[in-house]
Amino acid sequence: MKVAKCPSEDLSLTNCVIVNEADFSKKVKYVCITTPDRRPLIYTVLHNGAVKPGYVGFNVIQRKQILVELDQEINVEAFTPDPQRQLISTLVLEADFLQKKSTTNEPYNTDQMAVNFLEQFPRHGYHIGQPLVFKFLDKKTLSIRVKEMEAADMDAMASGKKSEPRKLDFGVLNPNSSIIFEKAEGSALFLTGKAKARQSHTSLFAADWDFQKMGxxxxxxxxxxxxxxxxxxxxxxxxxxxxxxxxxxxxxxxxxxxxxxxxxxxxxxxxxxxxxxxxxxxxxxxxxxxxxxxxxxxxxxxxxxxxxxxxxxxxxxxxxxxxxxxxxxxxxxxxxxxxxxxxxxxxxxxxxxxxxxxxxxxxxxxxxxxxxxxxxxxxxxxxxxxxxxxISLPNEKGRFDILKIKTNKMATHGKLDPDVDIAELAALTKNFSGAELEGLVKAASSSALKRYIHLGNQIKVDPDAIDKLKVTRADFIYSLENDVKPSLGTSDEALNEFIERGIISWGHTRDLLERGLMFVKQARSPETSNRLCLLLEGAPTAGTSALAAYLAKNSDFPFVKVITSSEMVGYTESSKCLRIKKMFDDAYRSELSCIFMNDLEQLMGYSPIGPRYQSIVLDAMYSLLSSSPPKGRKLLVICTSKRREVLEELGLLPMFTAVLRVPYIREVEDVRMVLEESQAMSSAEVDEVCRHITHGEVFVGVKKLLGLLDTMRVMKDVDTQERVAAFCNLLEDEGVYKPSA
Incomplete structure (x- = not known):
């Protein structure tokens, strides 16, 4: 093709090369022009009928750059940029007055210039060293030279890895590009605004994106x-x-x-x-x-x-x-x-x-x-x-990353003791959120700082604290045990209330515990259903709640919550349903979760006089016990009941995967086991009690029996015979022992 003048001044301000549609269709946005000295330069194309077919129109500064004269033949080819590799992240432009003899002290706001530049030249292509003409508002026209271009590494940004800015020889401007204006050497141009220097920021195409840096x-x-x-x-x-x-x-x-x-x-x-x-x-x-x-x-x-x-x-x-x-x-x-x-x-x-x-x-x-x-x-x-x-609770790898970020500064300054193992802390902090992990680091730091504060008439700080201060593993462990607990963690205090007397091992409890722990293991297994509901039923004082709490605590699930009727005293039916549903919603946020619901009849407000129950709560139980957690989540629900026949009548019994019966103690040998393990009596007293109750029928719950033994603990100064007689009388008075006629 041959070189021609730009048809008009307005077209020359576009900084495009002008071609006829007969030579290049309107789909062609960019062309590659090979200069006489064999340099390939990329320009943005503008189609206009004022340029004859076979000719390409250049403005004056473009002809100076490629060193061509009018009617000179040059090689022009259509060019398609790579949208993944040739999009401009940062464009640095060198500015000066176009007419050096006509200057002004009027300030040029670079922030407004950047916005205006993007408006005037959307999706334009640029190469390093390209001269441009820039008409900014009603101010004097500027001469611009492309000094530097950078692009983002999209693959690195997608993977979260850090990478150095990638330099470009040619790139395409986009609406999110960052424009930086610099004053040309020796220029009288007065630039103001933030876009006159490099800013330490990231944009859509920034190459220095780094998760560690961003926190x-x-x-x-x-x-x-x-x-x-x-x-x-x-x-x-x-x-x-x-x-x-x-x-x-x-x-x-x-x-x-x-x-x-x-x-x-x-x-x-x-x-x-x-x-x-x-x-x-x-x-x-x-x-x-x-x-x-x-x-x-x-x-x-x-x-x-x-x-x-x-x-x-x-x-x-x-x-x-x-x-x-x-x-x-x-x-x-x-x-x-x-x-x-x-x-x-x-x-x-x-x-x-x-x-x-x-x-x-x-x-x-x-x-x-x-x-x-x-x-x-x-x-x-x-x-x-x-x-x-x-944005769910972080897994172990996520917790490791968060703790690494939160302790990075103290590690950099040598304030983190070598005995602190971040991987160990990540394993210990199950179900901690990011904010709670940050709170743990703060609490451990406070524990370390406290060692160098001397309390007395005045609070004094050790003058050598700056040099000696180190946050140790012991600080983190102390804070884990005393200061920071996960809101979606285990309800240890509530569980401990149910098993404050411990689990007394007697005949049937061994089998119950083995079967219960087998179901817990089944609930953890990735090969089984993601929902398992277990019911422990037995008469009052049989110890169903203690056994259920023991299974929940020993499940080693990171999320264990307790739902009891006592914490919902005064709740309306709808409020009670919302409370229970929220507990299940919280459970679904953990990979492994366990919910312990104690005494289902009381939760539903069941009364044997009538009888009556809260139907809204019953409907909620139907829904929550039958629905499965989201994919990738495992839920174990452990419930207790004192009235199996009520659950059967209400249709709740089929909702459970398994039902375990917790019986009363009927055998004398079982009574002996409980008395010996409780250590409330001497061996001689235990033998005497067992000899006495052999001549009758025993029918007692383990919780009831342990409660009666508390009476013996306060009768330490009483004669052995009197203690035994008093205990046997208690068994008979409470109706749990009937002597033979």
């Missing part, structure tokens, strides 16, 4: 899932996405227990996508006491994105809006009491902005909640908050 641990898989689903389509030019007929993802919902890193991940996503400053708002901040103001607050959040979408269309940059505690404003419509309807109208306004009649394609809404069940379903369909990622 995110244990969330690698979730981050890669978000990257793949939410940002894959934004990497490619708009025309590529149009050919596939798809739209960008507009919303992400992060949900999970408190303290697992939802807010942290959302903020780091906001930093990673730093093309536009993310707007972070707490859900309750949207609500306003004045009519219509809550809806107006929602509209204001999207106003800037709407204005840019109208002005720049598909080349608009990405606008991120982060909602913390989004459940506060997006409850199920119609669920909030009162006749104001404010909650419903806020939800409607948010729905219309994300995916209404006038759709925005340049927004990403990130919502966070630990109550996904309360949110309106319309908000979670595709096109709205369609990517729903559970």
């Amino acid at each position: 995110i641990g244990g969330l690698d898989e979730q981050f890669v899932q978000i990257l793949r689903r939410a940002f894959a389509s934004r990497v490619f030019p708009p025309e590529v996405v149009d050919t596939m007929g798809i739209k960008h993802v507009k919303g992400i919902l992060l949900y999970g227990p408190p303290g697992t890193g939802k807010t942290l991940m959302a903020r780091q996503i906001g930093k990673m996508l730093n093309a536009r400053e993310p707007k972070i708002v707490n859900g309750p901040e949207i609500l306003d006491k004045y009519v219509g103001e809550s809806e107006a607050n929602v509209r204001r959040l999207f106003a800037e994105a709407e204005e840019e979408e109208k002005r720049m269309g598909p080349n608009s940059g990405l606008h991120i809006i982060i909602f913390d505690e989004i459940d506060a404003i997006c409850k199920q419509r119609g669920s909030v009491a009162g006749n104001t309807g404010v909650n419903d109208t806020v939800v409607n306004q948010l729905l219309s902005k994300i995916d209404g009649v006038e759709q925005l394609n340049n927004i990403l809404v990130i919502g966070m909640t630990n109550r996904k069940d309360m949110m309106d379903e319309a908000l979670m369909r595709p096109g709205r908050l369609e990517i729903q990622v559970e």
Whole structure:
């Protein structure tokens, strides 16, 4: 092709080479021009009929760069960039006045220049050393030279690995590129703003993304899932996405227990996508006491994105809006009491902005909640908050990563003792959330600091503490045992109340414990069903609760919770159901979980006089005992009952995988075992009691028998014969022993 002049001044300001559609179709966006000295240079193409076929139009500075004259023949080929490897993350431009004799002291704001540059030259291709003409507002025209370009390593970013910025010889600008302006050497140009120097930030295509640096641990898989689903389509030019007929993802919902890193991940996503400053708002901040103001607050959040979408269309940059505690404003419509309807109208306004009649394609809404069940379903369909990622409790590897991050600074400064094994701590902290692991590190640090504080009339600090201070393994173990307990961990105190007397081994209990522990082992096995319900039934004082608590405690499950009727005194039926359901929902967040429900009849409010029961609670029991936990979760439910026939009549008995009967003590030898193991009597007294009750019938629960033995503990100064007689009389008075006629 032959070299021609640029047809007009306006076209020369586009910095494109002008071609005729007869030579290159409109699908061709870039061309490679080989200069006389064999240098390949890439330019952006603009089609215009003012240029004759067979000619290519250059402006003056372009002709100077490639050293060509008018009508000179050059080689021009269509060029297709690699969208994965040649997208610009950071573009550094050197600026000066175009007319050196005509300068001004007027400041040029680089932040505004960067936005204007992206608007004027969307999706343009650039090569190193390329000269450009830049008309910024009504100010004097600038001469620009491409000094440096960097691209992100998408593979490294997806895997969470750190990589050095990759230099580019040629790259394509995108709406999220970071533009940096530098003053040319010897120039009188006066630059202001943040974009006049390199900023230590990450963007969508940043190459130095690093989980360790960002303080995110244990969330690698979730981050890669978000990257793949939410940002894959934004990497490619708009025309590529149009050919596939798809739209960008507009919303992400992060949900999970408190303290697992939802807010942290959302903020780091906001930093990673730093093309536009993310707007972070707490859900309750949207609500306003004045009519219509809550809806107006929602509209204001999207106003800037709407204005840019109208002005720049598909080349608009990405606008991120982060909602913390989004459940506060997006409850199920119609669920909030009162006749104001404010909650419903806020939800409607948010729905219309994300995916209404006038759709925005340049927004990403990130919502966070630990109550996904309360949110309106319309908000979670595709096109709205369609990517729903559970930020659950970290596994052992995740806990190791988090602890490594949280102790990194003290390890760097030599304040972490060599006896601290992070892998050991990760294994010991089952069901700890990220926030609780951070609390553990703080507590261990406080324990270490306390050693160098001397308490007396005055509080004094050891002057050599800076040199001697080290956080040891003992500090972490002490904090684990005394200071920090996981909210979704085991209810040790509640379980200990049931087995405060210990488990007394007698005839039938050995078989019961063996069978019970076999079912616990079955519940852990990956080859079995993910739900196992075990019922221990027996008459009052038979010891069913103690045995059930023993099985729950020795299951070694990281999540063990106790549900009793005593903690729900005064609850309404619906409140009781919500309490029980929440316990099951919490259990589903752990890989292995155990729920101990003591005395099912009392939980359902059963009364033998009538009889009557709470039907809503019964329905909840049907649902919760029959439903399986989510995939990858294992649940063991251990229940106790004093009235098997009641559960059978109510239809609850078939819900259980197995039913274990806890009997009363009937044999004299079994009584002997309990008396000997309790150590409340001497051997001679035990022999005397057993000799006495041989001439009759014994029918007693182990709990009842242990309670009667407490009487003997306070009769230490009484004669042996009197103690034995008193105990036998107690057995007879309580009706658990009947002498032969």
